[in-house]
Amino acid sequence: MVFSSLLFLFRFLPAVLLVYYIVPHALRNFVLLIFSLIFYAWGEPVYIILMLVSIFISYTGGILIDCFTKMGRRKAAGITMIISCIVSLSMLAFFKYSDFVIETANNLTGAGIAMLQIALPIGISFYTFQTISYTIDVYRGEAAVQKNLISFGAYVSMFPQLIAGPIVQYKTIDTQLRTRKETMEQYAEGVRRFMIGLGKKVLLANNAGALWDTIQTMNYSDVPVLTAWMGLTAYTFQIYFDFSAYSDMAVGLGHMFGFRFPENFNYPYLSKSITEFWRRWHISLGTWFREYVYIPLGGNRVNKWKHIRNIFIVWLLTGIWHGASWNFVIWGVYYGALLLAEKFIFGKHLKKLPVVCGHIYCMFFVMLGWNLFVFEDMGQGMAFLKALFGIYGQGIGNKETVYLLYNHVFLLVLCILGSTHLPQDIGRGVCARLSGRNVMQPLVENVFYAGIFILSVAWLVDATYNPFLYFRF
Amino acid sequence: MNGEKIKRQPCITVMVFLLLLFGLTVATLCKPSAAFSETENRVLAQMPKIKAEEIRNGEFETDYEEYLTDQFPFRDRWIGLKTSIERLLFKRESKDIYFARDGYFVEKHTGSYATQMAERNVAALAEFAGRYTEQFGAEHISVMVVPNAVDILQDKLPPYASSGGGDDYLAQIADVLPEGVWFDAASVLRRHTDEEIYYHTDHHWKTLAAFYVYQEWAKARGCLVPEWADYMIQTVTDSFEGTVQSKLGIQTAGDTIELFIPVKETAYQVYKESTGESENSLYDYEALNTKDKYAVYFGGNDPFMQISTEADSGRKILVIKDSYANCFIPFMLGEFQQIDVLDLRYTNRKVSELIETGGYTDLLVLYNVSGFAEDMSITKLTN
Structure with a gap:
């Protein structure tokens, strides 16, 4: 279920x-x-x-x-x-x-x-x-x-x-x-968290997934560069909003029963390096591997070569944990290599560059990582990679690119905003403004959450597209 | 005082949530199961029987979820809500339907033509046409695959939208047929794109389109070419909301259905295999009171019909068709003495036997392009 x-x-x-x-x-x-x-x-x-x-x-x-x-x-x-x-x-x-x-x-x-x-x-x-x-x-x-x-x-x-x-x-x-002790405050917190999660999954992840599906099923040798990147962007958002939405709903449901589960995501797409990304993405898995594999192996308190070995072991396992297929193994090793490179080669230089460079660098490699992750058939993955870098010579974009872009511009903007603190800041700002108003504050807040719920139900009733990405894990 | 205020807020949030959750739950439990959805024109899933074996293998669970979704209260409204919001947010399509200009809802049919079935159907049609062209002669066998709205009303599609791919598929079909067998309905329709040739909310072409195409077809086949003056045009409804509207669940302006009634009255008999009875009307006006108003033509698709007319041409034609033909056949009455109409989707008659024993002078294959590509029964042509 x-x-x-x-x-x-x-x-x-x-x-x-x-x-x-x-x-x-x-x-x-x-x-x-x-x-x-x-x-x-x-x-x-x-x-x-x-x-x-x-x-x-x-x-x-x-x-x-x-x-x-x-x-x-x-x-x-x-x-x-x-x-x-x-x-x-x-x-x-x-x-x-x-x-x-x-x-x-x-x-x-x-x-x-x-x-x-x-x-x-x-x-x-x-x-x-x-x-x-x-x-x-x-x-x-x-x-x-x-x-x-x-x-x-x-x-x-x-x-x-x-x-x-x-x-x-x-x-x-x-x-x-x-x-x-189950309290009303915690229950309400759970409700809000669950609604946010539901909305993220049904309204953002599923729709981003539908866009990715449209592009994924194209013939890659006909796909221009921008369409390919739009597709990968859609998948990048699908996997984040899908996965973090499940965590949100889990945390929210936990609250409803009086539990406090650990947080699993902390705005990973705001990271400025791969090291930071993995501190913000699927935190509970990272914690697990650190506590039960990395540290018992000696962590970084060993000589350099053993340290490197430890990192590779952890990332090999992280990769294979995500699915029984070679692309996941390579995906894990890819991150192991990136993390090592940051640690020993360019990490300190990266910190000196303007912040925006870090963001671009990080998202670029994260997205290429998703390209590895999403294609179990690595031949297909390579073909899509070629489309991403225009190797098929299909140009920057075509009619279809424009069509897909303006049809999904609202979704993509929502996804970008949803990957940042902004919605939360706005929400807090509004609440702070309204605080003290006996009617307005609860009204605005509850209409917002009820709205998400109602919209999600509408999308679910209509659901022709509601995939579950985690059957593999 | 301040403490109370803090306490009250979570209470409201929880109440709203529980109200929504339990309210809708109770609604789903209380709503009696409907057997059939008129808007969607399909049988709805019912509460599955509880059997240990089916619970074990997961079948019950799957069926139960389907039942819950199908029987969800105000199903159409929820779907309509979704469509309306998508339209508000710059989306120019939903569920593979374009929100086109002038109130047209146009199905995209992407993916219909790149399938194995689409390939196989072309091959079956080619074999069929090859076989009977020899027997009947190219001037007596005709294949017409009518394009869908998305292929013709390209000017009305949203900016930069691509048009299905029906054109390429039609070219593919035309390519494999013997010389002189293919009739190009697309180019006729393309001359009339500023007229109402497709329904706004349904996947069929309008009677007007069938009329234009019949004129050209009759000309090409050496038949009597009907003129405007031969018909009285009757608008029999203005509230037709077709299959495309059903998928979107939103309120749309109704479509009109026009019937072309010959000015000169002629008598004819329509024998329908489904009822085993003969009628003397082409039209089932009762259908106009239902959702599926397109069934006004012949009361919908019959497995096999035999229309006998007063024409004395001596020509007997077999029409193998889908529902696009239903508004086309009425124009044929003046020309053919007998028109047999076979719908392969609903019959198991052997086509070869029928042709052998039917004594036909002519054959017509008439489908719409996406329907043809997706039709599992096309291979029966070669039976």
């Missing part, structure tokens, strides 16, 4: 809200668990077993690690932690990467092994990373053990962040799982 659907908005969400607030506090985690399982099972009920196995493994792992630690058997605790992580990772590897490995092996050796054709269980990359973070943190003593299976199950399967993050480390919501 996805948030941006009539099913979620008018069946699932009202049901879960109703039941959640009717039952006494003690049962609320149980309600979340049950509804999360329904959410997960919708459309692929078989994989609920996988989810339950995942929950069970890390739950027992956590308890055992805790026991061994208390008994002073540090080594046994460590082995348990490693076993638990290996089992979780093997499930991820099997369901996500088997066919990729088989295909690669076939291509290299011509073996012709039959593919398994496994449908990727939704959100497996996200919840596996969460369970791993839990067992490691219990081992490190950074997280308290969770002995309540229901609370732990609710954490792993928590529907707001189940399918597209943010990746919530157990230690950050441990106390919230045990005791939390």
Whole structure:
């Protein structure tokens, strides 16, 4: 199930809200668990077993690690932690990467092994990373053990962040799982955040995606330079507004149930360098890799060569995490190389240049990165790259470029503005102006949010285009 | 006092949200399921039956979502809201429909022609024409594929908009047919672009367009060429909102439908296979009270019709067609003694058998260009 659907908005969400607030506090985690399982099972009920196995493994792992630690058997605790992580990772590897490995092996050796054709269980990359973070943190003593299976199950399967993050480390919501108080203020914050997310997904991401689709399906050798860039720009906005919208909706829904999830995006397209971009993009994934891969490998407190090795390992893994295909591997390595170059070669020079140069440099490489990311078929990716740089000799633009541009100018301007602080600043400015006015402020504010909701419903009722980009993760 | 104010605001936000959420939820639960959508002219999805097996394989879930979307309260209004806002924001198209000048809504048909089916249909038509040209002679077999509004009303399209690609496809068809078989309706229509030759809100051509094309076709085929004076033009409705309007869900000015009624009354019989009965009218005036007013011609598409007329030319023609032919056939009545009308989409008759036993003197294949490219039944021509 996805948030941006009539099913979620008018069946699932009202049901879960109703039941959640009717039952006494003690049962609320149980309600979340049950509804999360329904959410997960919708459309692929078989994989609920996988989810339950995942929950069970890390739950027992956590308890055992805790026991061994208390008994002073540090080594046994460590082995348990490693076993638990290996089992979780093997499930991820099997369901996500088997066919990729088989295909690669076939291509290299011509073996012709039959593919398994496994449908990727939704959100497996996200919840596996969460369970791993839990067992490691219990081992490190950074997280308290969770002995309540229901609370732990609710954490792993928590529907707001189940399918597209943010990746919530157990230690950050441990106390919230045990005791939390839902307040009206937080609920309202959740509503506002959810509405913003819904609007970003349905009104911006989907429409940008439709533009990208129009251009993506063209014959690339006929595509002039500006059309190609318009297409890549549209995809650049689609992926950002899609992904960050899911995070917004997750955070918003979390608030409605009294949780505070970590932020996942911080205006990444305002970055002035690739290093900064990755501090602002998919923050919870970056944090995860830093805490559980990069730092354990020694991070930057080792000699230069090991440092470089560590960076490449992290980015190779980041790439492959995004999808079982070679283009994602290359995409990861591409960022590893860019980050290294910034660190060791031109990072300090970049800082001396005017700010605008940094922005242009960063967006240029981010967009080329998306070109790698979006084309699983790298031959197609190369063909589109050629169109971007006018190698087909189709000129700067044509009639169609003009048509597409003026048809989407409003959307593109909205997307550009939406990638900056500006809407928030305007919103705050208006609120500050109106503050103290008993009628005007709530009126303006609520009409705004209700408007987004109504428009989103209109677009969803009409939905011929509502893709979900994260089935791959 | 200040504390109270801070408390009140979140309360309002939450109330508005819950009102919208639960209000619409209750509305979706209370609204009785409609079986059919007149505006969209299709059967709507119903609540699927709950079966363990179908839940397990995900079929139930998919069907349920479809049901929820199809039965959503005020579905047309929501879609209309979306279209209206898109129009406000400089968009000159929605759902592959151009908002063209003079109130025309014109379907783009991009992608219709680059498919395997489009290729296959051309090949099937070429084989068919090749086979029967030998038998009937090129002057007795005629293929006419009529362009759509997007191909003809190019002046009315939004600035810099591209026009479908129907032209190239028509050229492709004309190319593979035997000499003398192709009739070029496009160039006739192009001479009349400042007249009302297509509906504003529907995907069909208007009777006027069919009249102009019939004149030229009759001339080319050595038939009697009808004149304006031969007809009385009757406007039978001014509130036709066609298939294109349905897709957009917005209020539009209604289209008019004109019927060309011959001044000189003639008698004829229309046998329809669907009912097994003969009628003595080409027109089904009842259809004007429904949404699909284009069905005024013959009451819509029949799998097979046989029209017998008083003409004494001795010519018997088989028309293989889609709905574009429905407003064209009435002009043929003066010329042909018998007109058989076959709609391959709704019949399983073998074309070769029909032609063998029908004793026809002439054949006409009449389709619209995007319809032809997308029609799965075209390959039946070679059956």
